[in-house]
Amino acid sequence: MxxxxxxxxxxxxxxxxxxxxxxxxxxxxxxxxxxxxxxxxxxxxxxxxxxxxxxxxxxxxxxxxxxxxxxxxxxxxxxxxxxxxxxxxxxxxxxxxxxxxxxxxxxxxxxxxxxxxxxxxxxxxxxxxxxxxxxxxxxxxxxxxxxxxxxxxxxxxxxxxxxxxxxxxxxxxxxxxxxxxxxxxxxxxxxxxxxxxxxxARRTTHRIDYLGMTTVAAAATCLVLVTSLGGTTLAWGSPSIIALAAAGVLLVAVFVAVERRAQEPVLPPRLFGVRTFVVCSVISFIIGFAMFGAMTYLPTFLQVVHGYSPTLSGVHMIPMVVGLLLASTGSGQIVSRTGRYKIFPILGTAVTAIGLLLLHTLDEHTVTWVMSLYFFVFGLGLGMVMQVLVLAVQNAVGYEDLGSATSGATFFRSIGASFGVSVFGTVFTNQLSDKLTDALRGLPVPPGFDPARLQADPNAIGGLPASVKGPVLHAYSQAITTVFLWAVPVAALGFVMAWMLREQPLRGSVTVPDGGETVGVNPVERSSLDEIARCLSLLGSRDARRGLYERITRLAGADIHPATSWLLLRIAHHGSADPVELARRTTVPAELIETAAVEAEAGGYAVRAGNPLVLTASGTALSEQLAEARRSVLAGLLGDWDPAGHAELAALVRKLSAELCGGDTDQPERRPAVRSGSYRAGA
Incomplete structure (x- = not known):
């Protein structure tokens, strides 16, 4: 690093x-x-x-x-x-x-x-x-x-x-x-x-893997060109397609060789020795394939087959995104509470396959509420998978690979999206040509009519006589919905792969990414430290709402109210604290702050310097114990990511300890005035 x-x-x-x-x-x-x-x-x-x-x-x-x-x-x-x-x-x-x-x-x-x-x-x-x-x-x-x-x-x-x-x-x-x-x-x-x-000004020294980035981009482009041009613009057996396919395979081999020698590879080869990373990468590819392939052709179906305006076609796609966001948010909440995540990729890929089958049954006569329901089901399936895959990968790798593994999981979803759009495009073009030819055979077409114009300009359908327009719309409908049928086996492969995912106990610091954050497909390049900071800051603030100060008071062995611990840490962080001002600036109830101030003074931990409170020698010693307890809690959340082995992790834990215990919005929970000694007695 x-x-x-x-x-x-x-x-x-x-x-x-x-x-x-x-x-x-x-x-x-x-x-x-x-x-x-x-x-x-x-x-x-x-x-x-x-x-x-x-x-x-x-x-x-x-x-x-x-x-x-x-x-x-x-x-x-x-x-x-x-x-x-x-x-x-x-x-x-x-x-x-x-x-x-x-x-x-x-x-x-x-x-x-x-x-x-x-x-x-x-x-x-x-x-x-x-x-x-x-x-x-x-x-x-x-x-x-x-x-x-x-x-x-x-x-x-x-x-x-x-x-x-x-x-x-x-x-x-x-x-x-x-x-x-x-x-x-x-x-x-x-x-x-x-x-x-x-x-x-904080710059770092990097050895950029230009060759690795170039070869993976070139390989992806060659293979996407094969799937896009093959069978449409060029025959599958044409020299150009064969050359592109061979170049793509060769570039993949070159990429693997380059990554083994690179000091800072785009994708460290050792990641592919982690079973969870490999399985999640395959599923991510499949999800990207299905999601963007469908999103590209659903508007065409709505506008051409059903005659909706572009605005209304956008409105009709909202149920899919709503389903995606609801499922990603709901699954994230459940995973955070239970620590179990394997079920969601299994259910998600199954529901995605069902959603694609339902989309395949659509035609020009399908009513609006049925289409909306099918779009919602499809989005629901996607949402159950996307963010859980990132979670599983983060939980399976060591600290040094956390950043690469996180971006790698979404990298494969991006590549899958590119392939999905390309493959779906090829299937659609071939199907449309065949279906239009069959639909127009034997029909009384207008003089000078060119069937090829219907492929180049979908708006030309509006000028057709009713006897021709109906079969042509049906041909368009079949061409698009056949695309979804072709995607079903891909989603089924994802379902099979999901069963191969090993469920490992979640590290304390690994938290499910925000639901919306996983909707975008671009791999965001973050360092391992960035990922740890995000996870710990989210978990730390959640922990603060659920009895954080009760935990650190008990760990420090202090016989004081958790609110008093909070107050002492704030005084230590800022040098002094005015209880009246704290009641005005924070969301902590005024009576709880007053209780803490009285106990701090009565115990000899703080004295008045005018209105503000400042720490005494014993208060300073106790606040240091509390701060160390807080650092221990944070370090414990890292599991086997040992701060002792990574100086930057140790520095982050110290910094978060100070910030989480001293900021304006941090607060203890409002609990009955029971001393931590009572907690220990009841433990």
Missing amino acids: AQDTSTAAAAPGEGQDRRQVRIAIGALALGLLLAALDQTIVSTALPTIVSELGGIDHLSWVVTAYLLASTAATPLWGKLGDMYGRKRLFQTVIVIFLIGSALCGVAQSMGELIAFRALQGLGGGGLIALSMAIVGDIVPPRDRGRYQGVFGGVFGAASVLGPLLGGVFTEQLSWRWVFYVNLPIGVVALAVIAAVLHIP
């Missing part, structure tokens, strides 16, 4: 103005919103884009190009930020993203649009990776979980708003506004970042 080259640098959040931090977090969230929206906002505009630009054979590449570019670029941006500072780099990726957005808006052909989407994805990967990392630069570990939760909410909101906004812009303005809307938002984010974001 890279060592910090600036030991004198300020700690995260130190010396930062809170108002400016909140404004900066808002600007970072805007940048993240741009990248997250562009994963989904295009889907409802695709039928209209195809009608204007043509090239339905390459429709899937409008989504695939963005996903591939952002996936490949994410780890590179993360490491460059460590080496050269993140503020200017974040401004750079915003500019790249905005240039890509503007060029997408003026594209005059499908080829241009696909190329510009790749440029946009290059910036989008940086927006996601750097925004997450900058939070660690400007926010203390204690508050990091709260702000990462905000970003998780951005991902969740983008998943709901993306299809809806894509429809509104396409219908009310133009499909080009799907891209133009990024420009004013991006300019605002750029200006705010320039004005208020102040990041302490």
Whole structure:
């Protein structure tokens, strides 16, 4: 792991103005919103884009190009930020993203649009990776979980708003506004970042695995081209397809060889010796495959087959996202309370397969409530799997691999999404050609009618006579729903793999990621320390609400009320504390603070210096015992991630101990005034 080259640098959040931090977090969230929206906002505009630009054979590449570019670029941006500072780099990726957005808006052909989407994805990967990392630069570990939760909410909101906004812009303005809307938002984010974001100078030394990143991106591109072009633009046995397939396999082999020698590999080879990582990676690939493959073609089904406007097609997709978010949030709560997680990948993959089967039964006559129900079931299945896989991987690896394993699990979901969109696109194109040919055979078509126009421009269906329009709509319906049938065996493979997952006891510090945070598919490059800080800050604040101070009082062997422990730690942290001011500034009840103040004075632990309380010698000694107890509680949560073996972990535990016991929002639970001696007696 890279060592910090600036030991004198300020700690995260130190010396930062809170108002400016909140404004900066808002600007970072805007940048993240741009990248997250562009994963989904295009889907409802695709039928209209195809009608204007043509090239339905390459429709899937409008989504695939963005996903591939952002996936490949994410780890590179993360490491460059460590080496050269993140503020200017974040401004750079915003500019790249905005240039890509503007060029997408003026594209005059499908080829241009696909190329510009790749440029946009290059910036989008940086927006996601750097925004997450900058939070660690400007926010203390204690508050990091709260702000990462905000970003998780951005991902969740983008998943709901993306299809809806894509429809509104396409219908009310133009499909080009799907891209133009990024420009004013991006300019605002750029200006705010320039004005208020102040990041302490903390650079680290890295050996960037350029060759590994290049080979994995090239291998993925070759294999996606094979699945996209094979059987449509080119025959499966054509020299070009064979060459692409051979190049893809060769590049995978080169990638494996490169990673074995790299000092800081993109994916450490030793991870593939961990059974849980391998199983979760396969399931992640499958979930990405199913999720984005379906999300790309559902708007086409709604707009072409059912004749919904782009806006209404976005509205009809909301049940799927609602199901996804409900299931991810619910499963996270259950896992956190029970410590059992294996059942959710099993149930989730099974429900996903059932959802795909239900989607296959849709046709032009299906009523709205039935479609909404089927979309909800499909989303429910996806939601039960996504975040639990990240949890299982984190729980199965050592501290030194925590960051790589976390980003690796989502990396395979990104690659799966790229393959899913590509494969679904090939199946759809082949099916549509065959179904339209069968549907039009023997029908009285208008003079000069060209059947190929129906594939290039779905809007042309509206001008057909009723006798022809019905069979053509049915052909479109069958072509799209056959895609979902082809995905069922893939989901079934995920179900089989889920049974191979070993359920291991959860480490105390491993907490389920925020439900919304796992909706986005880009692998976010985080260090192991970043992941530990997120987990401990979330668990620490939850623990604080559930008797934290009772635990540390008992561990310190102090015969005082837990509220008194809280007060003594605050005085030690800040130098003094005014009980009246504390009652005004914190959410702790005034009478509980008064009880603690009386006990602190009566026990000789604190004396008045005017109104504020300051510690006596015995109070200082007791507060040190309490602080050590708090550090022990945090260290115990790390399980076999030993702070003694990692200096940075030990420093984090010390810092969190001070912050969690001394901040304004931390508080003891309101309990009856019983001394900890009584707790020990009853234990």
